[in-house]
Amino acid sequence: MRIVSAEAVAAATPYPALVDALSAAFAAGPEGCVAPPRAHHGVAVDGEPERTLLLMPAWDRSGLLVVKLVQVAPGNAARGLPAVQGQVMVADAETGAWVAMLDGGELTARRTAAASALAARHLARADAATLMVVGAGRLSTALIEAHATVRPIRRVLVWARRSEAAAAVAAWAQARGFAARPVGLEEGAAVADVISCATLSADPLIRGAWLRPGVHLDLVGAFRPDMRETDAAAVARAAVFVDTRAGALGEAGDLLQAAREGAFSPEAIRADLFELCSGAQQGRTDPGAITLFKSVGASLEDFATAKLALSRLDAG
Numbered sequence: 001m002r003i004v005s006a007e008a009v010a011a012a013t014p015y016p017a018l019v020d021a022l023s024a025a026f027a028a029g030p031e032g033c034v035a036p037p038r039a040h041h042g043v044a045v046d047g048e049p050e051r052t053l054l055l056m057p058a059w060d061r062s063g064l065l066v067v068k069l070v071q072v073a074p075g076n077a078a079r080g081l082p083a084v085q086g087q088v089m090v091a092d093a094e095t096g097a098w099v100a101m102l103d104g105g106e107l108t109a110r111r112t113a114a115a116s117a118l119a120a121r122h123l124a125r126a127d128a129a130t131l132m133v134v135g136a137g138r139l140s141t142a143l144i145e146a147h148a149t150v151r152p153i154r155r156v157l158v159w160a161r162r163s164e165a166a167a168a169v170a171a172w173a174q175a176r177g178f179a180a181r182p183v184g185l186e187e188g189a190a191v192a193d194v195i196s197c198a199t200l201s202a203d204p205l206i207r208g209a210w211l212r213p214g215v216h217l218d219l220v221g222a223f224r225p226d227m228r229e230t231d232a233a234a235v236a237r238a239a240v241f242v243d244t245r246a247g248a249l250g251e252a253g254d255l256l257q258a259a260r261e262g263a264f265s266p267e268a269i270r271a272d273l274f275e276l277c278s279g280a281q282q283g284r285t286d287p288g289a290i291t292l293f294k295s296v297g298a299s300l301e302d303f304a305t306a307k308l309a310l311s312r313l314d315a316g
Contacts, residue, residue, distance in 0.1 A: 001098060004309065006106035012309040013107075015149040018114040019121070025304035026118075026277035033060050035300035037246055040224075049074040052224065054086075058303035063093035066303045068104055072223075074200050082138040083200060084108050088306050102306055109138050111305040112297060113146035115243060115273070116196060116218045119293040121150040122276045122283030123241060124216040128193035129154045132183070134205055134229065135221060136160035136169045139198035143220075144173055147194060156180040157188040159205075186210050197221050197229040208233025213288040219254055223296045227253040230292075232263035238292035240264070241283070242272050247296040254294055 004012075025033055035058040043051040052072040059065040070086035077083060086104025091097065120128075128151040133140045136158065147153055156173040158180065160166035166182035173180035189195055189210040196218040197206060206217065208231055217238060222229050235258035242248035248255055249266055258264035271281035284291055 002100040004100060004102040004313065006103040008313065009103050009106040009309055010110065012312040013110050013114075013305055015110075015114055015117065015146045017312075018110060018305060018308060019118050019146070019149065021304045021308045022111070022114055022118050022273075022301055023121075023277045025300055026273040027279075029274050029278065033058055033300050033303050035298055035303065037250065038297070038299060040251075043071070045075075051075075056297070056299035056302055058299035060303070063096070064307070065091040065093075065096070066299070066306045067091075068108070068299065068302045070104060070108065072200075077137070084138065088302055090306055090310065100306075100310060102309060105138065107302065107305055107309070108297075109142045110146075111301040112139060112220055112295070113142035114305070115295055115297075115301055116143060116220055116293065117146035117150045118277070119241060119243075119273065119295070120147055120194060120216060120218065123291040123293055124151050124194050125214055125284065125287055127152065128216065130157065130191060130193045131155070132157040132159070132188040132192035132195045133169065134159050134185070134188075134195065134197040135199040136162070136165035137198060139220065140169045141172055143196045143198060143218075144178070147196065147218075148178075151194065153194075154179060157183040157192060159183055159185050159188055189215075194218060199229055200227065201229050202227050204228055204231035204234075206230045206234055208235070208237045211237060211290050213290065215290055216284075217290070217292040219292065219294045222253045223251055225251060225253045225256050228257050230254050230258075232258040232261045235292065236263040238290045239270050240268055241270050241276065241291065241293045243293075243295035243301075244274070244298050245269060245272050247298055248272075248294055251296045252294045
């Protein structure tokens with residue numbers, strides 16, 4: 001079996017190519033890739049926050065099949081390790097034999113960030129130059145890189161619960177030419193053009209009252225109904241878009257909790273990535289609108305990313 005390291009996955013999936021690959025996969029829809037809803041299980045561990053086991057398959061009509069196995073372990077933050085631990089398995093289209101295993105943590109970070117950048121290509125203002133990143137985990141740097149491939153990001157603001165973690169991400173961004181610094185939540189939200197949240201928070205971090213006209217909210221961290229990164233007012237003020245309707249209506253705590261509080265209705269979802277990428281629905285039409293993109297992840301993204309990585313590695 002071929003083992004593809006995190007470094008090889010990163011080298012084979014540059015963000016411009018990856019964003020385009022995801023766009024093509026969403027535009028093709030179910031005809032191009034079958035991606036059933038993922039299975040997830042709570043894993044109770046003594047003395048630890050509950051972990052989540054995710055099983056995410058996808059395949060196409062050629063027989064190519066990709067399955068991602070992931071554990072999300074919130075307790076890893078205290079160990080200095082990524083919360084997302086996973087592997088991606090690829091089966092041969094002809095025989096069904098498992099032929100490759102790709103580093104799941106790197107693949108997940110890159111495809112998640114690329115999906116956010118794809119959404120921003122449709123939803124963020126064309127002149128968006130200031131990105132605020134909420135959270136300092138593995139996704140934070142990936143989101144900075146990915147958004148900078150689709151919008152002219154020059155300034156990066158970083159918030160994290162631990163000030164030293166926010167400072168480290170800001171230093172990483174500075175080393176890559178961005179004007180970057182740590183900020184407070186309200187301070188950053190008041191000036192950002194794009195706010196990208198990648199946390200495992202169960203409580204709102206971004207308040208609707210803080211949002212200025214024209215901002216784009218990118219919510220990728222909270223992936224269960226009991227998690228949220230925004231309050232109901234933020235959802236109520238925004239034009240809401242999602243990665244997939246099935247995933248969002250089943251798992252997106254930001255939307256589900258806002259609905260329970262009477263601030264949102266599922267019918268208010270403007271479009272998903274299938275509709276945006278196929279041209280069936282428009283993205284941003286008003287420069288002053290507040291847009292919100294909520295993703296919980298889809299196995300189609302893993303499929304497209306694994307396929308791109310292996311094709312580029314095979315091409316040398």
